[in-house]
Amino acid sequence: MAPHTEQLTRPAVRLRGLTRSFGGRTVLDGIDLDLPAGQFTALLGHSGSGKSTLLRAVAGLDQGVAGSGELSAPERVSVVFQDSRLLPWRRVLENVVLGLDGKDAYDRGRAALEEVGLGGRERAWPGELSGGEAQRAALARSLVREPELLLADEPFGALDALTRIKMHHLLRELWKRHRPSVLLVTHDVDEAIALADRVLVLEQGRVGVDLAIDHTHSRDEYRTRLLAALGVTEDPA
Numbered sequence: 001m002a003p004h005t006e007q008l009t010r011p012a013v014r015l016r017g018l019t020r021s022f023g024g025r026t027v028l029d030g031i032d033l034d035l036p037a038g039q040f041t042a043l044l045g046h047s048g049s050g051k052s053t054l055l056r057a058v059a060g061l062d063q064g065v066a067g068s069g070e071l072s073a074p075e076r077v078s079v080v081f082q083d084s085r086l087l088p089w090r091r092v093l094e095n096v097v098l099g100l101d102g103k104d105a106y107d108r109g110r111a112a113l114e115e116v117g118l119g120g121r122e123r124a125w126p127g128e129l130s131g132g133e134a135q136r137a138a139l140a141r142s143l144v145r146e147p148e149l150l151l152a153d154e155p156f157g158a159l160d161a162l163t164r165i166k167m168h169h170l171l172r173e174l175w176k177r178h179r180p181s182v183l184l185v186t187h188d189v190d191e192a193i194a195l196a197d198r199v200l201v202l203e204q205g206r207v208g209v210d211l212a213i214d215h216t217h218s219r220d221e222y223r224t225r226l227l228a229a230l231g232v233t234e235d236p237a
């Protein structure tokens, strides 16, 4: 196969038999998973089911999974967490370009801030931003690195409902424009269905449900199915 074709067809993330235990307790139990390049995937699961553990492994942040199976991920990976993790002693733009090389780093940082609707706030201190604005800045910091893979661990979990909806639109728009592969951890079924093209449910250390989402379909069917997988039955009233 020509290298170019191979690059197009090879999944961005490939996991085979990935296992992680803590003190003899197995949290990830031989996970097999491919994430195609450019796909938006959401990962659901009960609290403690291992979502963050899986995300950290894919991000290369967990040395403890080494050798437990096969794991390949792209070189340029960005991670967004529930809190923005901005450095409070650096201005917003400085946070966004932190660690970036190149003469144009500041221009790129400004453009990224513009994209997330924070144009004009470059010189603000993180402490002066609202929760939603701080998460926008965190997204800008991720985007400016032009990630092939964006990993997000409940990035909107601490936001109010209205801000969360706005952030959903923003993330989906940014994804359409830049097309990284996305793995979004959430425990919000509606968020998963609204944003992702594929929804996974982590159950007993494995991917128990793997559901393709067609955004032209009614969401109700998906919601019922996913809630059932999570052990929740909707009140018929």
Ligand SMILES: Nc1ncnc2c1ncn2[C@@H]1O[C@H](COP(=O)(O)OP(=O)(O)OP(=O)(O)O)[C@@H](O)[C@H]1O
Binding pocket: 022, 027, 045, 046, 047, 048, 049, 050, 051, 052, 053, 054, 187
């Ligand atoms: N560093 C660690 N040391 C010991 N146990 C850990 C460690 N990290 C995770 N665990 C355990 O692994 C299990 C899965 O944790 P994880 O944080 O991945 O869950 P989660 O699905 O992200 O949950 P939540 O929805 O609450 O964020 C939990 O039981 C947790 O206590």
Ligand SMILES: [Mg+2]
Binding pocket: 051, 052, 053, 153
């Ligand atoms: Mg978690």
